[in-house]
Amino acid sequence: MNIPFIPALYTSSREDTDIDLLVMHYTAGPTVNDCIDIFRNPARSVSCHYIVGMDGEIVQMVHDQDCAWHCGVSTWEGLEKCNSRALGIEIVNWGRLERKGTEYYVWPDEYGQSYAGLPPVYSDNGWWAPYPERQIDGVIALSRRLIETHRIPLKNVVGHSEIAPGRKIDPGPLFPWCDVRNRLGIGHV
Numbered sequence: 001m002n003i004p005f006i007p008a009l010y011t012s013s014r015e016d017t018d019i020d021l022l023v024m025h026y027t028a029g030p031t032v033n034d035c036i037d038i039f040r041n042p043a044r045s046v047s048c049h050y051i052v053g054m055d056g057e058i059v060q061m062v063h064d065q066d067c068a069w070h071c072g073v074s075t076w077e078g079l080e081k082c083n084s085r086a087l088g089i090e091i092v093n094w095g096r097l098e099r100k101g102t103e104y105y106v107w108p109d110e111y112g113q114s115y116a117g118l119p120p121v122y123s124d125n126g127w128w129a130p131y132p133e134r135q136i137d138g139v140i141a142l143s144r145r146l147i148e149t150h151r152i153p154l155k156n157v158v159g160h161s162e163i164a165p166g167r168k169i170d171p172g173p174l175f176p177w178c179d180v181r182n183r184l185g186i187g188h189v
């Protein structure tokens with residue numbers, strides 16, 4: 001797996017904390033490049049280790065041994081500030097969509113921009129952009145590598161919404177957790 005590296009602006013030291021958590025996010029944006037721009041924007045103090053595009057392509061922006069700024073206020077199994085122990089994967093996906101008439105819209109400009117992509121799916125009282133299969137294949141290949149390299153327990157492969165409930169909803173109801181967990185479990189036992 002040959003992954004290009006484009007450095008994010010904001011990172012910090014893990015201060016000897018071991019990596020034992022893998023956090024899935026969606027970007028709420030259109031492309032890998034759009035997400036790269038955000039992580040290279042001095043006005044946005046956020047970053048993440050990896051981005052996975054719609055075709056499963058992968059870019060790395062923070063080295064695994066460094067802390068990326070993707071969890072925010074967060075708790076997992078009673079421990080706060082998850083960034084110091086976590087690796088993060090940003091998955092390119094618009095997240096929640098709004099339906100007006102027969103058309104669907106994405107969040108910028110107060111849901112004023114047309115959505116283009118796989119047919120939206122209704123779940124949890126809303127419409128959502130699905131994850132293409134090739135993208136999930138990319139997420140699984142990358143996750144498998146990270147889990148094996150850092151010996152991350154499978155129970156610690158989580159969504160942002162699980163470590164920041166009430167504050168974050170990504171990766172949303174269409175992220176195929178069953179499939180992902182099943183496929184990650186195979187070969188890891």
Ligand SMILES: [Zn+2]
Pocket residue numbers: 024025026070160168170
């Ligand atoms: Zn997130």
